[in-house]
Amino acid sequence: MSALLEIRGLTIDIERDTGPARVVDGIDLAVEEGESLGIVGESGCGKSLTMLSLVGLLPNRIRATGGSARFAGQDLLALPQEALRKLRGSQIGFIFQDPMTSLNPVMRVGEQIAEALIHQSGMAKPAAMERAAELLELVGIPSPRDRLMAYPHELSGGMRQRVMIAIGLAGSPRLLIADEPTTALDVTIQAQIVDLVRDLKDRFGMSVVWITHDLALIAGLADRIAVLYAGTVVEDAPVEVIFDRPTHPYTRGLLASLPTLTDRPMTRLPSIGGTPPEPGRRPPGCPFAPRCTLAEAACDAAVPKLAAVPGSDPRHRVACFVTAGEGGRA
Amino acid sequence: MTAGPIITPGDDRPGSLWRDAWRRLRRNRLAVAGLVILALLVLVAAFGPWLTPYDFLSQNLDARNLPPSMAHPFGTDDLGRDVLSRVIYGARTAFLVAVLVTAVALLIGVVLGAIAGFYGGAFDKGLMWVTDMTMSVPQLLLVVVINASLKQPITLWMEARYLETLNPIYRNSAIIDFVLVFGSMALISWPPYARLVRAQVLSIRNRPYVTAARALGLTNRIILTRYVLPNAAGPLIVAVSAGLGTAMVLESAFSFLGIGVNPPTPSWGNMISDGLRVWTNYPHLLLAPAAVLAVVTVAFNFLGDGLNDALNPKGQK
Amino acid sequence: MIAYILRRLLLWVPSVMLVMLGVYALAFYGAGDPIKLIFLRAPGDVAYDPVKIEAIREQAGLNEPFLVQFGTYLLNLVQGNFGNSLFSGRSVWAMISAAAPVSLLLGLMAMIVTALVAIPLGMIAGMNQNSRLDYTILGTAVTLWAIPAYVAGPLLMVMLLAILPKGAMPYGWGGLFSVKIILPLIVLSFQPIALIIRQTRAAVIDVMTEDFVRTARAKGVPERVVALRHILRPVLTPVVTQLGLIMITIVNGAIFVELVFGLPGLGRLTVQALINSDYPVILAVTLIGSFLVMASNLLVDILYPLLDPRATDPKASRV
Numbered sequence: 033m034s035a036l037l038e039i040r041g042l043t044i045d046i047e048r049d050t051g052p053a054r055v056v057d058g059i060d061l062a063v064e065e066g067e068s069l070g071i072v073g074e075s076g077c078g079k080s081l082t083m084l085s086l087v088g089l090l091p092n093r094i095r096a097t098g099g100s101a102r103f104a105g106q107d108l109l110a111l112p113q114e115a116l117r118k119l120r121g122s123q124i125g126f127i128f129q130d131p132m133t134s135l136n137p138v139m140r141v142g143e144q145i146a147e148a149l150i151h152q153s154g155m156a157k158p159a160a161m162e163r164a165a166e167l168l169e170l171v172g173i174p175s176p177r178d179r180l181m182a183y184p185h186e187l188s189g190g191m192r193q194r195v196m197i198a199i200g201l202a203g204s205p206r207l208l209i210a211d212e213p214t215t216a217l218d219v220t221i222q223a224q225i226v227d228l229v230r231d232l233k234d235r236f237g238m239s240v241v242w243i244t245h246d247l248a249l250i251a252g253l254a255d256r257i258a259v260l261y262a263g264t265v266v267e268d269a270p271v272e273v274i275f276d277r278p279t280h281p282y283t284r285g286l287l288a289s290l291p292t293l294t295d296r297p298m299t300r301l302p303s304i305g306g307t308p309p310e311p312g313r314r315p316p317g318c319p320f321a322p323r324c325t326l327a328e329a330a331c332d333a334a335v336p337k338l339a340a341v342p343g344s345d346p347r348h349r350v351a352c353f354v355t356a357g358e359g360g361r362a
Numbered sequence: 363m364t365a366g367p368i369i370t371p372g373d374d375r376p377g378s379l380w381r382d383a384w385r386r387l388r389r390n391r392l393a394v395a396g397l398v399i400l401a402l403l404v405l406v407a408a409f410g411p412w413l414t415p416y417d418f419l420s421q422n423l424d425a426r427n428l429p430p431s432m433a434h435p436f437g438t439d440d441l442g443r444d445v446l447s448r449v450i451y452g453a454r455t456a457f458l459v460a461v462l463v464t465a466v467a468l469l470i471g472v473v474l475g476a477i478a479g480f481y482g483g484a485f486d487k488g489l490m491w492v493t494d495m496t497m498s499v500p501q502l503l504l505v506v507v508i509n510a511s512l513k514q515p516i517t518l519w520m521e522a523r524y525l526e527t528l529n530p531i532y533r534n535s536a537i538i539d540f541v542l543v544f545g546s547m548a549l550i551s552w553p554p555y556a557r558l559v560r561a562q563v564l565s566i567r568n569r570p571y572v573t574a575a576r577a578l579g580l581t582n583r584i585i586l587t588r589y590v591l592p593n594a595a596g597p598l599i600v601a602v603s604a605g606l607g608t609a610m611v612l613e614s615a616f617s618f619l620g621i622g623v624n625p626p627t628p629s630w631g632n633m634i635s636d637g638l639r640v641w642t643n644y645p646h647l648l649l650a651p652a653a654v655l656a657v658v659t660v661a662f663n664f665l666g667d668g669l670n671d672a673l674n675p676k677g678q679k
Numbered sequence: 680m681i682a683y684i685l686r687r688l689l690l691w692v693p694s695v696m697l698v699m700l701g702v703y704a705l706a707f708y709g710a711g712d713p714i715k716l717i718f719l720r721a722p723g724d725v726a727y728d729p730v731k732i733e734a735i736r737e738q739a740g741l742n743e744p745f746l747v748q749f750g751t752y753l754l755n756l757v758q759g760n761f762g763n764s765l766f767s768g769r770s771v772w773a774m775i776s777a778a779a780p781v782s783l784l785l786g787l788m789a790m791i792v793t794a795l796v797a798i799p800l801g802m803i804a805g806m807n808q809n810s811r812l813d814y815t816i817l818g819t820a821v822t823l824w825a826i827p828a829y830v831a832g833p834l835l836m837v838m839l840l841a842i843l844p845k846g847a848m849p850y851g852w853g854g855l856f857s858v859k860i861i862l863p864l865i866v867l868s869f870q871p872i873a874l875i876i877r878q879t880r881a882a883v884i885d886v887m888t889e890d891f892v893r894t895a896r897a898k899g900v901p902e903r904v905v906a907l908r909h910i911l912r913p914v915l916t917p918v919v920t921q922l923g924l925i926m927i928t929i930v931n932g933a934i935f936v937e938l939v940f941g942l943p944g945l946g947r948l949t950v951q952a953l954i955n956s957d958y959p960v961i962l963a964v965t966l967i968g969s970f971l972v973m974a975s976n977l978l979v980d981i982l983y984p985l986l987d988p989r990a991t992d993p994k995a996s997r998v
Contacts, residue, residue, distance in 0.1 A: 121898045135894065503968045
């Protein structure tokens with residue numbers, strides 16, 4: 033497998049009146065061809081911004097200021113807007129969080145899907161509509177031809193997210209980025225959507241990046257998980273390694289806060305005290321140190337680098353002075 | 363929504379809202395420019411008689427229609443009157459009408475809005491109908507109708523008073539004009555204030571702490587003065603600033619149409635209207651009042667926009 | 680859809696009636712006795728004969744109760760009879776139908792100019808929020824909004840004096856295709872343009888932050904398509920709802936523009952009627968003005984569900 037996407041040292045800043053504030057601080061990430069990567073972290077840790085920066089969709093006043101992001105051989109951060117636009121949809125597809133607000137309320141869903149085809153692959157309108165119906169069928173929407181003429185508000189939440197997925201798939205992208213696509217949905221629908229994306233990934237051999245704050249949800253979907261904290265990757269390992277041998281204190285905290293079947297009723301789940309640093313106010317050392325129960329003097333002095341964990345899976349990397357050495361132990 | 367900033371008795375930093383607003387306003391250069399222009403104008407209007415080089419009525423038939431010069435910076439008109447002096451007196455007229463109209467409209471609006479908000483029911487429904495209607499008739503036509511309607515009864519009443527008292531004040535046509543103009547303007551200007559206050563009353567009346575306080579015997583008057591008006595202050599200030607500007611424009615509009623302040627009392631509106639008759643030969647007669655009115659209305663708008671941004675920060679348009 | 684329109688109409692008719700009643704009441708109680716007014720105006724040699732006046736009053740139905748008179752007025756109105764001018768004795772309907780085309784053509788053109796100029800400028804300003812371009816457009820809009828037509832018109836003419844000879848100044852009505860229409864049209868469009876620039880800009884800034892705009896970009900559609908289909912379309916909805924306000928601005932503005940540029944339209948008719956205290960004419964033009972505004976509001980109500988499919992419930996929209 034070769035890396036389809038390789039992000040190196042990516043930094044993203046918010047421009048404020050008082051000066052720039054860093055939100056993403058040197059992220060290193062790679063996605064292999066056909067792989068599905070889960071990116072896990074609290075809201076505000078920079079996971080969505082990292083992915084949006086790849087295709088030039090950062091909001092106003094937020095900019096990628098350093099690093100590189102090579103996708104299929106070219107550096108996305110150096111590409112001009114027009115080249116990025118051609119890439120969007122056709123090479124890199126997106127599914128967004130809230131299908132209610134992410135679909136245009138005054139446009140029929142068929143047109144919203146067909147639009148991508150018309151402008152990306154130069155299809156004529158009737159052919160594009162035909163293809164849109166196929167896509168709707170593919171994502172499991174019953175009587176797709178009738179649905180083409182529906183407006184988003186006439187569909188249920190789960191149906192809307194399926195439409196969203198159809199839009200993301202329309203250009204047959206090599207990489208599908210799903211940005212918390214189930215957060216706004218009911219629990220039962222969430223599982224359906226996860227299953228659907230896994231099926232589609234296997235069927236088309238795409239790479240998938242799934243952004244979430246819900247570790248449990250993507251356990252069954254991701255091959256590999258990267259844990260983000262305050263704009264940096266703190267741990268990156270195959271999914272089973274993350275669950276069996278979580279090494280970074282933050283990852284351990286996240287896992288400990290998941291309920292399990294063996295928990296006795298009414299047990300209080302452990303939680304991580306404190307809050308992540310605000311952008312522009314990160315501590316000089318390890319960003320997690322102020323909340324970390326294992327922190328030592330060294331943690332406040334320097335930022336730990338992401339490094340291989342000795343004795344663990346060769347792909348297991350962690351950024352921690354204290355626990356990296358004990359990788360063999362769980 | 364126009365739900366204003368909330369000041370509750372428990373606010374730990376009293377006055378900080380106003381300080382913040384003032385700081386935001388000062389950062390807005392256009393608003394500051396507007397404020398300075400209007401402050402200057404208020405001074406000019408207030409000290410007009412001591413500033414004007416000539417009396418606004420004094421005619422000099424040897425110096426008619428003179429172009430601007432050192433002696434007459436804005437030139438003279440067809441009766442040889444100094445245009446600058448008349449523009450300065452026009453500022454007095456404009457401000458007097460604007461302030462009176464806005465004060466009356468504000469008073470009517472606050473009282474009616476508060477009653478409608480507190481008592482609801484038929485009065486509230488009726489008031490909303492009236493404001494809806496008032497706002498769907500073109501303002502100017504409405505004033506025209508009201509003005510036309512008021513003219514007859516007021517003139518007759520003044521005549522009767524004169525015959526009764528022989529006080530010459532009842533024969534003064536300038537006063538009749540004045541009462542007519544600002545009366546009809548006030549009658550169409552109160553609805554926005556009424557709606558604003560009503561909305562505030564409705565939103566505050568049902569807050570839990572007010573309900574709790576009512577149980578302890580809080581009267582409507584106290585709710586109005588302690589809760590509603592402080593909360594409505596921000597939006598009301600914005601509305602008053604806009605209202606002053608509108609009233610000033612309306613006054614000049616009526617005077618321009620010849621139904622407002624009539625000559626010889628100087629008003630920018632009647633000066634523009636006079637200037638329009640001879641402007642191809644003496645453009646300065648038109649330019650002076652028109653330019654001053656334009657600058658003042660633009661100043662009001664910049665200040666109003668600035669106040670709006672400063673007092674109703676983000677998300678509340 | 681038809682049911683929706685009917686429902687709107689049912690709500691609309693009573694409010695129009697109420698506005699008419701209000702305006703009529705103002706004129707009825709304020710203006711005083713029209714017959715007496717005619718006699719007061721008459722040359723001195725006509726004798727002021729109370730008995731004769733009373734007879735004429737009775738004959739004209741002026742002794743009827745207020746509501747009956749209002750009803751009669753409405754009935755006549757529906758038949759195109761607005762009564763006669765107190766001043767010239769001519770039929771008010773004739774006076775209005777002579778003047779209306781000028782005003783309607785001018786107003787309609789002003790609306791078209793407004794849409795063509797203001798919506799693109801508002802889009803540009805909103806999509807480049809806080810840029811120098813945005814500030815320039817916004818500052819111009821505030822200025823245009825602030826300056827009334829009777830100031831803007833004369834100021835423009837004084838400026839034109841620098842390049843045009845005195846005799847070539849546009850004055851009067853030369854029809855829709857005469858060059859004389861240019862200046863009045865520009866001046867009449869100033870305030871509506873300012874209004875729509877600001878509305879469009881605010882709506883664009885709102886829509887730009889919507890998730891679906893990001894979705895459109897993520898699909899890789901060209902920026903031009905994003906602007907026209909995903910931003911302009913939703914922006915039009917709040918902008919179109921301003922039609923009533925635009926109508927008010929144009930009706931107000933037309934009064935001055937017609938006066939300044941000597942156009943024989945409804946605005947000038949109003950001013951003349953006002954100076955002459957010609958109540959039937961004032962009443963008629965006020966009713967027409969209010970009717971135009973209220974009709975615009977009705978039109979907006981009817982158009983709204985076409986612009987925003989969420990406005991009517993799903994069942995109604997499938998009719």
